[in-house]
Amino acid sequence: MIQQSSRIIQYFKKLGSRLFHFRKKNLQLILISSLIFIVTTSLISYQSETIQSNLKIIKGNYFDSLFLRIYDESNNDLSDLQLEDPDLYLDSKLKRLLKQKKQYINQEDDDYWVLDTEIKDTKIQIPTYYQNSQSKPITQPFDPRFTLGIYYHYLNQQLKINSNVVVPFNWYDWVDLSDLNKHILAPISQKANCSILDARWDNHVYVKEKEKNRKLEEEWKKQHEEHKENQKRQDRIEVENPNQFCLNELPESYKEHSKYPGFNVFENPGKTTLEKAILAGKSYLYSFAPPPESIVFLTREGSYEVGIDSNKPLLSNNLPEIYYQNSGSKLDVLKEFTRLTKAHKPNTHRVLNDYLLNIPEESFKFKPDEIINQLESKTLSKNELSYLNSLKYSKFKVENGGPPKYFRESRLLDSVLGDHYDWRFFNGLNVGTKEHSLTLHRLIRTWLSFTRKNGIMTWIAHGSLLSWYWNGIAFPWDNDIDVQVPIMDLHKLSLNYNQTLIVEDPEDGFGRYFLDCGTFITLREKGNGNNNIDARFIDIDTGLYIDITALSESDTPTPEEYARTLSEDLKKLDGWYWKKNAFLKIYNCRDNHFSSHSDLSPLIKTLVEGEVGYIPQKYTNVLTKEYKNGLTNKGHSGYIFLPKVRLWLKEEDLYYFLKDRSKWVDYYTPNKDGIMKSISYKLSNEEIQKIQNPEGNPYKKITDMKLKDSEKEQAMNLGYDDLIELFKNDDLLIMKLSTTSFTKFHEDEIIKLLHDKSTYKMMKEHKDFTPLNYEPYLYKLRKHGDSYESKVDRFLQLELAYNEEQEQN
Numbered sequence: 001m002i003q004q005s006s007r008i009i010q011y012f013k014k015l016g017s018r019l020f021h022f023r024k025k026n027l028q029l030i031l032i033s034s035l036i037f038i039v040t041t042s043l044i045s046y047q048s049e050t051i052q053s054n055l056k057i058i059k060g061n062y063f064d065s066l067f068l069r070i071y072d073e074s075n076n077d078l079s080d081l082q083l084e085d086p087d088l089y090l091d092s093k094l095k096r097l098l099k100q101k102k103q104y105i106n107q108e109d110d111d112y113w114v115l116d117t118e119i120k121d122t123k124i125q126i127p128t129y130y131q132n133s134q135s136k137p138i139t140q141p142f143d144p145r146f147t148l149g150i151y152y153h154y155l156n157q158q159l160k161i162n163s164n165v166v167v168p169f170n171w172y173d174w175v176d177l178s179d180l181n182k183h184i185l186a187p188i189s190q191k192a193n194c195s196i197l198d199a200r201w202d203n204h205v206y207v208k209e210k211e212k213n214r215k216l217e218e219e220w221k222k223q224h225e226e227h228k229e230n231q232k233r234q235d236r237i238e239v240e241n242p243n244q245f246c247l248n249e250l251p252e253s254y255k256e257h258s259k260y261p262g263f264n265v266f267e268n269p270g271k272t273t274l275e276k277a278i279l280a281g282k283s284y285l286y287s288f289a290p291p292p293e294s295i296v297f298l299t300r301e302g303s304y305e306v307g308i309d310s311n312k313p314l315l316s317n318n319l320p321e322i323y324y325q326n327s328g329s330k331l332d333v334l335k336e337f338t339r340l341t342k343a344h345k346p347n348t349h350r351v352l353n354d355y356l357l358n359i360p361e362e363s364f365k366f367k368p369d370e371i372i373n374q375l376e377s378k379t380l381s382k383n384e385l386s387y388l389n390s391l392k393y394s395k396f397k398v399e400n401g402g403p404p405k406y407f408r409e410s411r412l413l414d415s416v417l418g419d420h421y422d423w424r425f426f427n428g429l430n431v432g433t434k435e436h437s438l439t440l441h442r443l444i445r446t447w448l449s450f451t452r453k454n455g456i457m458t459w460i461a462h463g464s465l466l467s468w469y470w471n472g473i474a475f476p477w478d479n480d481i482d483v484q485v486p487i488m489d490l491h492k493l494s495l496n497y498n499q500t501l502i503v504e505d506p507e508d509g510f511g512r513y514f515l516d517c518g519t520f521i522t523l524r525e526k527g528n529g530n531n532n533i534d535a536r537f538i539d540i541d542t543g544l545y546i547d548i549t550a551l552s553e554s555d556t557p558t559p560e561e562y563a564r565t566l567s568e569d570l571k572k573l574d575g576w577y578w579k580k581n582a583f584l585k586i587y588n589c590r591d592n593h594f595s596s597h598s599d600l601s602p603l604i605k606t607l608v609e610g611e612v613g614y615i616p617q618k619y620t621n622v623l624t625k626e627y628k629n630g631l632t633n634k635g636h637s638g639y640i641f642l643p644k645v646r647l648w649l650k651e652e653d654l655y656y657f658l659k660d661r662s663k664w665v666d667y668y669t670p671n672k673d674g675i676m677k678s679i680s681y682k683l684s685n686e687e688i689q690k691i692q693n694p695e696g697n698p699y700k701k702i703t704d705m706k707l708k709d710s711e712k713e714q715a716m717n718l719g720y721d722d723l724i725e726l727f728k729n730d731d732l733l734i735m736k737l738s739t740t741s742f743t744k745f746h747e748d749e750i751i752k753l754l755h756d757k758s759t760y761k762m763m764k765e766h767k768d769f770t771p772l773n774y775e776p777y778l779y780k781l782r783k784h785g786d787s788y789e790s791k792v793d794r795f796l797q798l799e800l801a802y803n804e805e806q807e808q809n
């Protein structure tokens with residue numbers, strides 16, 4: 001992890017004093033810029049002609065002339081602005097660049113549509129098999145707009161009758177299980193069975209292949225007298241016989257679908273191949289996974305919560321038919337949602353909205369015996385009973401031989417990246433892809449929205465807090481998100497929301513997340529190390545998750561840095577860690593990270609990736625404790641932070657830009673027919689080989705091109721006009737334009753915080769930042785040029801083909 005926070009702080013402090021200085025002189029300008037922002041956001045969508053004519057009307061004062069200079073396309077001279085407000089200068093130049101690029105590039109190749117993140121394409125057609133009494137197909141495609149539209153409608157109807165709504169639920173309608181189609185549809189005689197998930201042979205091949213490569217490489221090294229340590233990962237063989245996790249025949253009592261594949265996974269499959277891991281998770285969801293305990297539907301103001309009363313899927317639970325009878329064959333998920341929120345006020349009585357949130361000290365004290373006694377003395381709801389059982393089981397396991405690992409990730413034979421995914425919802429590796437970053441953005445936003453609207457205190461932690469600090473958004477190289485809660489908030493989560501499905505506000509997107517709280521909540525020390533994570537908030541489309549850890553008083557040895565401040569009497573005591581920690585008001589998670597009450601509380605309201613959230617009051621203390629010894633590192637993980645654009649940019653990109661700028665600019669400037677030059681701005685593989693591997697080792701891995709320290713410095717100091725050339729790269733341009741207004745807000749905020757100025761007013765008056773990135777489901781759909789209606793057709797045709805083949809046989 002990064003170890004440069006003191007540098008970070010210095011950087012922002014410097015920037016702050018510069019800006020404050022600048023600001024005082026230019027208060028008027030600041031006011032004007034924000035005004036411009038409001039006016040232009042409403043104007044910018046008009047044709048430029050409309051803008052021109054509007055401009056004529058409001059000509060006259062300073063504001064107008066500034067406005068004119070920025071948005072009058074014929075005026076190319078922004079040089080005054082460059083001095084007065086370089087940031088605004090850069091933005092307006094980049095907006096012009098975007099416009100130019102759009103003119104050149106052919107509509108279909110253009111990727112700039114991702115910049116328009118407003119949710120559109122919300123209307124779909126109800127499949128005909130719900131409209132008449134024709135027989136239902138066996139499979140149907142997953143589309144969150146269909147499922148959510150139907151459920152919002154149903155919820156609206158039910159709330160008229162009863163405030164405690166229960167609904168049917170089957171995973172089939174909430175996750176894309178189409179990989180199972182051919183197995184579901186296959187005639188009995190041709191069905192696959194659990195042996196399709198047997199990875200023992202794959203493992204055999206994999207281990208042999210690795211061994212072979214290692215030997216070849218060693219020989220080569222011997223020849224060349226290289227003695228570099230060959231890091232070989234021990235390939236532990238934990239590949240299981242499929243009968244350990246899979247049944248060919250599903251027991252009758254589990255059956256909710258009309259047909260099943262010949263294999264039914266009831267347990268995580270252990271180490272396996274990527275394809276088998278995907279199939280196993282989907283098979284589990286199709287055949288065995290119990291439905292969630294409840295569903296929480298988020299809205300802008302609050303949420304609705306419903307219980308589950310059956311496991312019936314939409315194909316047989318009659319909800320689509322009810323919709324069709326009431327509303328006809330067209331379905332607009334946003335319209336259904338608006339109807340629902342207009343007719344029934346969502347639950348808002350638990351919403352946390354204070355600027356400062358005091359965390360009671362009691363929130364860090366967990367007394368399982370008291371909770372068990374309380375629960376045992378009353379009649380219990382289903383949730384309470386399940387929680388009580390977990391508490392007792394947890395106590396028992398902790399006292400007798402240590403608890404087993406609770407969470408299960410996808411374990412792959414040839415990649416450790418599977419560890420970033422919950423095995424049940426795994427849908428393939430996507431770390432580093434667009435889908436990955438789109439998903440993480442929604443994950444954190446929905447977690448913050450869900451917890452805040454349901455009275456759960458939480459704050460971002462570790463790498464997520466550090467990345468927030470820099471520019472308010474995640475590090476581009478980060479694979480995971482970390483949040484913390486006080487132990488009593490984990491208690492609330494476990495009691496009320498364990499195994500709950502949380503549905504994103506559809507005005508923002510169609511994400512669905514599963515909250516899973518680990519059993520062993522009574523263990524507050526590291527124990528056997530099996531369960532460092534307390535709970536997970538899992539994206540059910542990909543299996544990516546947020547790690548939730550709880551801070552609590554515990555018997556973990558008091559860290560030296562805190563123990564120093566103990567009174568002599570307490571210092572003398574051997575052990576007694578619980579007492580010492582409680583006295584010091586320091587709390588730890590099961591991975592032994594400590595924080596003190598005064599560092600955490602009160603939490604301060606902020607925006608994280610545009611969503612309202614909270615951070616520890618003394619976040620700089622928290623960060624310096626974890627990432628101390630400001631190294632002179634000017635970058636991290638192959639990225640460099642450029643303060644002027646408030647973004648982490650790839651070192652490799654900067655490498656090519658700095659080495660040969662004209663090549664870079666040429667490459668990213670389409671000619672007037674919209675065709676990109678065929679040259680590449682990158683070095684060829686041979687050229688890179690020559691630089692990185694002069695000795696010609698055929699086994700040497702080629703890495704990204706790296707900058708020297710002086711070049712890094714050069715990159716960080718690029719001027720505004722240099723940056724405009726750098727952002728000719730389409731991906732960089734998109735990244736900049738989609739984040740610029742939010743990162744600006746964050747910069748103003750962090751500068752205030754660093755100068756001990758309150759951000760109360762900023763947080764009260766901030767604009768509503770809708771998601772900065774495109775909706776992941778709609779992104780995929782648009783990328784593939786697909787639609788719900790054509791998916792329905794394809795599914796029906798597939799079934800037809802299977803039926804015909806069967807009749808022929």
Ligand SMILES: *[C@@H]1O[C@H](CO)[C@@H](O)[C@H](O)[C@H]1NC(C)=O
Nearest residue numbers: 191192193194195196248262
């Ligand atoms: C399972 O499928 C494999 C491969 O198709 C076949 O060889 C085996 O006989 C099948 N086993 C059972 C129990 O049907």
Ligand SMILES: *[C@@H]1O[C@H](CO)[C@@H](O)[C@H](O)[C@H]1NC(C)=O
Nearest residue numbers: 387390494498517518519521
């Ligand atoms: C959450 O639910 C799961 C599944 O029922 C259960 O195994 C686990 O123990 C529960 N966790 C807590 C803290 O109650």
